[in-house]
Amino acid sequence: MSDALRQTPELVTLTVNGSVHQVQLDSRTTLLDALRDHLELSGTKKGCDQGACGACTVLLDGKRIVSCLVLAAQCEGREVTTVEGVTVDGRPHAVQEAFCRHDALQCGYCTPGQVMSAISLLAEGRAGSDDEIREFMSGNLCRCGAYPNIVAAIREVAGQEATSR
C-alpha cells in the first residue's frame, strides 16, 4: 500500500473555545477539517486549502494561523479559538459589531476569517494607521471587495480601544 493510503486513526484531544473534545481522526485531518467535519464548527471556512486566502483563520494559543495548514494532531495541548468562540458574555465581539455597522462584508464567506484576523491584528498592535491595517490584513482575501469597509471597521475598534486605554 502506498504512503498516500496509510491512514492511522488517532484519538486527538482538542481544546476549542475553552471546551475539550476527544475525537477519532484520520491522521491526515487538518485542523480546519476537524473543526468543520468533526466538531460541527462550520463558521471557519475553506477558501483554498492551500494557506493562501485566510478564510480559515483561527487563533492558536492566541495567535492567528490558517487552520488548513495545521494538522489537527499538532494542536493537542494548545488553545484553539474560532469565530464561534469570540463572543463576550453572549454579546458579539466589538470587531463583529463594527463589521456589521460598516458593511465590511458582502457574501460573508471570508468574514469569519477576516474577523479572527482583525481581532488578532488589534492584539498585535498592528492597527496604528490605515496603511498598517491594510498591510496586515492582506493575508485575508475578499473577492467581493469589501476591503475599504473592513479597514473602516478595524479603524473604529482601534480608536475605541485607544480611547478606553
Next chain:
Amino acid sequence: MTALDRVDAPLKVSGSAPYPSDFTLPDQVHAVLVQSTVAAGRISAIDTTAALAAPGVLAVITHENAPPLADLPMTPLGAPPRFPFKDDRIIHCGQHVAVVVAGTHEQAASAARLVQVSYETAKPVLDLDDPRAEVVDNGWGMEVDVGDAEAALSSAEITYEETFDIAPEANNPLGLFTTLASWDSDRLTVHDCSQWPIMTRQALATAFGLPESDVRVLVPYLGGGFGAGLRAWSHTLLAALAARVVGRPVKLVLTRPQMFTSVGHRARSRQRLRLGMTGAGRLVAIDQESTAALGAEEDNFSAVVLGTPHAYDCPNVATHDRQVRLNIPNPGFMRAPGHAEGNFALESALDELSYRVGIDPVELRLRNFAEVHPQSGLPWSSNALRECLQVGAERFGWRDRSPVPRSTRDGNWLVGYGMAGVTFGWYAAPCRARLSILASGTAVLKAAATDIGTGTYTIAAQQVAELLGLRVDQVRVEIGDSDLPPAPQSGGSGLAVALTGAIQVAAANLLRALLDEVAADARSPLRGRRLDEVTASDGRLHLIDDPAVGEKYADVLARHGLDELTADGELDLAAAAADAGVAPAGAFAARFAEVRVDEDLGLLRVTRLLSVVDGGRILNEKTARSQIIGGTVMGIGMAMFEEVAFDHATGRVANATFGDYLIPVNADVPDLDVVFVGGPDAFSPTGVKGLGEVGVVGVPAAIANAVYHATGRRIRSLPITIDQLM
C-alpha cells in the same frame, strides 16, 4: 435613501450563515473529482482497480460505467455546458474524467490519486489565431449595424484604429463550489452554489428525467459567484449521479485549482476598434469588433461588445462579436460580461482622441452625450451620465491637473489622472414573489431568488416593510430555495429591479385581499374601502385621509380566524418594455482614478478612485455603496493583476492557486469614494436600477488612462504588468 445595516450581517460575522458546504447530512459520504491532464484527445484506458481497493472507497464513476443522463435544456442565458461523461473524448485540460466516492474526504482524495488514466492525445487548439480553430460569428445575434460605419470612417476628419487585448480572468469566488446531493427514492435535493436555483432545478430534472417538482435546489447563502453560478456545471450533475449510484448523500467540494477549470471564466478577448470623429470632437463612426475564446464544444456566447452601441450619440455604429473555439475550460459569465471588456477599448480610445483633438476627456464625453437612446431614438427612462461626469470632475479636482502627460511628479512617482464614462445595459426577466401577513402581524416574503452578497435579503425586507408599514425586523425573507415562487438569477443586474417590482405588485394584491376580507365585516373600520384610499404604517392599514380610521393586520386575521393571508405578485418588465415608449436604462457612471507609477521599478499604485453612479432610486445606501466598491476592486484586479495563464503547449492552467493568480488584496485598494446621482428611473416600477455589475466597468480604462497621463505610455492590454511600465 436609508443606510440600514445588512440584515444578514450578524449571521455572517458570527459564522452562522449556512453556505452549501456547511451542510452535513446523516450517512453522508464524500466525492472527489479526477480531472484530465491533457487538453485534447480521448481516454484510451482508465484503470480504477487500485482506487476501488483503497480504504473506504464506495464507487469510482467514469464515462465507462456512468448511468446515462439526458441532455440539458437551453436556458435564457444560452446553452448549457457539455456533460463530460458522455463519451471518451477530452476537449480541455481539467475536464472531469472520474468521480471517487468514499466514506471520508481524506479517503476519497487519496484514492482519487490512484485512478490511472491513459490518453490518446491530439494537438490542442489553444490560440485565437490558430487556423484550425472554428470561428462562430455573431453567436448571440446581438451585433448592431446602424448607418454606414465604413463610409463614415472613410470620410471622417479624424480616424482611429487600435487593438485591445484582455487576458482571461477567473471568477474565483471565495466559497469553493460545493454540491451536497441526496435522494429520497426518486426525489432529489441538492445544496448547490447556484445563483439561479430555478435554472439548476430545471437542469437536474431534465438530466435525471424527473418532474421539476421532484427536484429541490437550496442555496440560502452563497460564498460569492460573480457569474460562476449561472450555469449547470457538470460537478453538480456528477454529485447527484454519485449519490444515486451509492445510495447515500454525497458532498462534493471543488478544490481551488479545480475552480479555475470547472465553473467558467471571463474569456480572453481581442478587440479592434475604429472610430471616426470630427475636429470638434463629435463621434461620426464606431466600428468595434471582438474576437473571444469559446469552449471547443459549447455554445455559451458571452458577448464582448455590448455597451458601445448606446454609449454615445453616434449615427454610424457597427459591432461584431466573433468567438473562436479552443481546447480550454468552458468560459462562462464574469461580472459585467460584454461591458467590462467593450468599455475598456472604447473609453481608452476616447482618451487617446481627446489628446489628438485637444479637448478635455470629460468635455469630449459630454459633447457626445446621447440625449435619447441612439438606436431606438426613444427617450431614456433615466440617464444622469452628464451629471456623473460633471459631479465627478468637480469632486475629484479634475480641472486642477496639468493635462500634459509626464508633467506631475512626487519624488520617484509619476502621478496621473484618468477617467472613463460608463453606460451599462438594461436587463429584465420575469419574477414572482409571494407575500404573507401572519397572525402575529408580521410578514413573510418568499421567492426563489438568491443573495450572493449583493444584499437581496436586506433590500427585499426593506421594501416589504415600507409597503406594509412594518419594521424591517418584522419581515422574514425566505429565498434561495427552488420550491419558492420562480425568480430570475442573481446576474445581469436585473434581480433588484425584478424582485422589488414583484414585491410591489404582491403587496398591492395582499392589501387588496385584506380589504376583500373585511368588505362585509361590520366590525372593520375599513369595510368597503378601496386600495387607493388606504395606506399602511405601524403594522396597520388605515385611510390616507384619516389615519385614525384603520386597524392592525393582526386584528383582522384574528377576527377572521386566519393563520395567514397571502398574495402573489408577478412582473414581466421585458414584456412591458416593448411598448413603453421609453428606452429602459441601466446604470450610468463616471470613474476617476489617480495612479502613481515608479518607472525604475515598474510599480503601479492606484491612490484614489472616485465612482459617480446613476443607479436610479437607491434603496439602501450601505449595500449599494458596497456593490460599487466591490465592483471597483474587481475592476482593479482586471486592470492590474488578473490573468489565467494557459500554458501555450498543453492548455493547462499554470497559475491555478491564489498564490499564483493574483487578485487585489487589502493593501492594493485605497479608500474608494462613491457618490450616487440621478433619481428614480421612470420605467422601473420601484425606480430602482441594477447595481451589481456597473462597479467593474470603466475602472480598467480609468486606470490605463491615468497611466498614460502619468507616463505617456498608452497601454492597450490587460492586465497592466511591470514590463509594460519600465
